[in-house]
C-alpha cells in the first residue's frame with residue numbers, strides 16, 4: 357500500500373491545512389515551555405526543533421505515521437542484515453562497520469564482523485607504517501603525499517571528514533583528493549607532488565567507475581614515466597574496493613587491496629576501507645573514534661523511544677516540510693568553517709538515496725520525496741543565498757549546525773559566528789512586519805520560516821561520526837515514510853550509458869574538437 361493511503365497520512369494532510377493559520381511565533385506565545393519540549397539533548401549534541409512549524413498535535417500525528425510504516429521493525433531489519441535493499445537483493449549493513457569487536461552480525465548465513473575487524477587491523481598497520489616511514493616509496497623515500505582517487509561516496513565522505521579534522525592532522529603527510537574526470541582536477545592534485553613520495557589510494561567500490569579509472573590510469577602513467585618502471589606501482593598504489601579482480605588487473609597486488617562488501621552502499625562507505633585516507637591524514641585511533649561516534653548514534657537510533665529519537669524526529673520534520681507543507685528544499689548551514697563540506701557530503705547521501713519516484717512495489721508515488729539539499733558555511737551563506745531564504749517566494753527550511761568549542765584563539769569571533777546563526781534562525785521565524793519596517797514593503801520580512809539547530813560539543817572525530825550517522829538514519833527513516841528503496845541508485849545509470857555513446861562519437865578522425873562536439877550535439881538532438 358502506498359503511504360498516502362494510510363489513515364495516519366490523511367490525518368497529517370488535514371492537519372497541514374489547519375496549522376497554516378497558526379504561524380510559528382504563535383506556537384511560542386501559547387507555550388512558554390516550547391523550547392525545552394521541542395529540543396533533545398544527547399551526549400555530545402543538542403537538537404533544537406522548536407522553530408519548526410509543528411505543534412504537539414503535529415508531532416503526535418507524525419509519530420503515528422512512523423508507527424504505521426513500521427519504522428522500528430525496518431530499523432531492526434537493517435541492523436540485523438535482512439535484505440532490505442530489495443531491488444538489488446542486498447543487506448544494508450554500513451552500521452556493522454562501526455560496531456565494536458566481539459559483536460556478531462549475520463547476513464547470508466555468515467557473521468560479517470571478523471572480516472570487518474581484519475580489514476580494520478590491516479588499515480591500522482598500513483596507516484602506521486606509512487606514517488612511521490616503514491612503508492616507503494619505490495626508491496625507499498618516505499611517503500609525503502597521499503592522493504585519493506574516487507568519486508561520489510568514495511570521495512565526498514573522506515574528503516569532508518579529512519577537511520573537518522584539520523586539528524588532528526599527522527604533520528608528516530598531506531592528503532589530497534581528486535574526483536572529477538576533468539584532467540584539470542588531476543593536474544591540480546598532482547601539482548607539486550614528487551612521484552617518489554606520493555601514494556595513490558584508488559577508492560572505488562566497483563573499481564569500474566569511469567571517472568575514477570581514467571584518473572587512476574593517468575596517475576599510474578604519471579608515476580611510471582617519472583620513476584621509470586612499472587614495478588613502482590606496487591609501492592605507490594593501493595586499492596579500496598570490493599572488486600579484488602579488477603584491482604589486480606589494474607596492477608595492484610592483493611596485499612595492497614583493502615576490501616569491503618557489497619552490502620556497503622557507496623554513499624555509506626566512509627566507514628569502510630574507503631575511510632583509509634582519514635586514518636592516514638590523522639591517525640587510525642582518530643578513525644576508530646569517528647566509527648565510535650557513529651556507533652553511539654546507532655545505539656541511540658536503535659534504543660531511544662520514537663518521541664525522543666533524534667534521527668526519527670529529524671526525519672519526521674523533514675518529511676513534514678517536504679511532503680505535507682510542500683517546501684522543495686533544505687538548506688544545510690554549518691556555522692563552522694571546519695564543516696564547510698557538510699552539505700556536499702549530505703547531498704549525495706540524501707538525494708541519491710531518496711530522489712526516487714517509484715515505491716518499493718514499483719508504483720509511481722503521488723507525493724513529493726527528497727528535497728533539494730544545498731548549503732554552505734555560515735556566515736558566508738548570509739552574503740550569498742540567504743536573501744532568498746528570508747524574502748523569496750519559496751520557503752526553504754534550514755538546518756543550522758554549530759560547535760560549542762572553537763579551535764582558534766579568537767573567542768570573540770566564535771561568539772560572533774554563533775550570534776549570527778541564532779539571529780538567522782530568529783529572523784527567519786519572526787520576520788519583520790510592514791509597520792516595523794517603516795511601512796516599506798521592500799524592507800519587510802514575512803517570517804514563519806522553519807529551521808532546526810544542531811549544536812555539537814566540538815568538532816572532533818567522535819562528534820563528526822555522531823552527526824553524520826544522525827543524518828544517515830534520518831535519510832533511512834524518510835525513505836520508509838515515502839515507501840521507497842533508499843539504497844539503490846539506478847538514476848545515475850542512464851547518463852553513464854549516454855556519455856559512453858557520446859564519447860565514441862567524439863572520436864571522429866580528422867575533425868577538430870569543436871566540429872566533432874557540435875556534430876555530436878546536433879546528431880543527438882535529431883528526432
Ligand code: F6P
Pocket residue numbers: 507508509510559560561562563564565568622623708845848
Ligand atoms: O554516483 C553513483 C555511484 O554508484 C555512487 O553511488 C558511488 O558512491 C559512486 O558512483 C562511486 O562508485 P564507486 O565507488 O564504485 O567508484
